[in-house]
Amino acid sequence: MAAWFAALGTWNWVIVGLVLLALELFAPGAFLMWFGLAAIAVGLLSLAIMIPWQLAAVIFVVLAVIFVLIARRMALRRADAEDDLRLNDRASRLIGRTFVLNEAIREGQGRIRVDDSSWGVEGPDLPVGTLVRVIGHDGTRLKVIAA
Numbered sequence: 001m002a003a004w005f006a007a008l009g010t011w012n013w014v015i016v017g018l019v020l021l022a023l024e025l026f027a028p029g030a031f032l033m034w035f036g037l038a039a040i041a042v043g044l045l046s047l048a049i050m051i052p053w054q055l056a057a058v059i060f061v062v063l064a065v066i067f068v069l070i071a072r073r074m075a076l077r078r079a080d081a082e083d084d085l086r087l088n089d090r091a092s093r094l095i096g097r098t099f100v101l102n103e104a105i106r107e108g109q110g111r112i113r114v115d116d117s118s119w120g121v122e123g124p125d126l127p128v129g130t131l132v133r134v135i136g137h138d139g140t141r142l143k144v145i146a147a
Helices: 002-007 010-024 032-048 053-081
Strands: 098-106 109-114 117-122 131-138 141-146
Touching: 010 032, 032 053, 098 117, 117 131
Parallel strands: 117 141
Antiparallel strands: 098 109, 098 131, 109 117, 131 141
């Protein structure tokens, strides 16, 4: 096994990196890409200075861990920066917004108009035209109070 690693030339790291980048096209997520970039970086470093294969392997592992941690930090920062983390939970996105009742709330049930759709609401009995604030939801039924 050691002889095989010793036979690895500098271009083999680059080739392995390119293969990992190509495999990334078939794998979900963006994980193999960071290993591929680490392998390419080791190959380019090996071209610049002659390093033994053991050191190259250690540098590869260290770079792969660093690249994955940086990518993870960037992904978390991007997720925090996005306003709409509840993209597929439309009812949750409406919490805190105010709307006008287009059907009076009678016996705790009514309706509001949100953009181009109508939503069922629960809350205290209120007449048509009252401004209400969404305070929560139960499935697709919004819970409201007078604003």
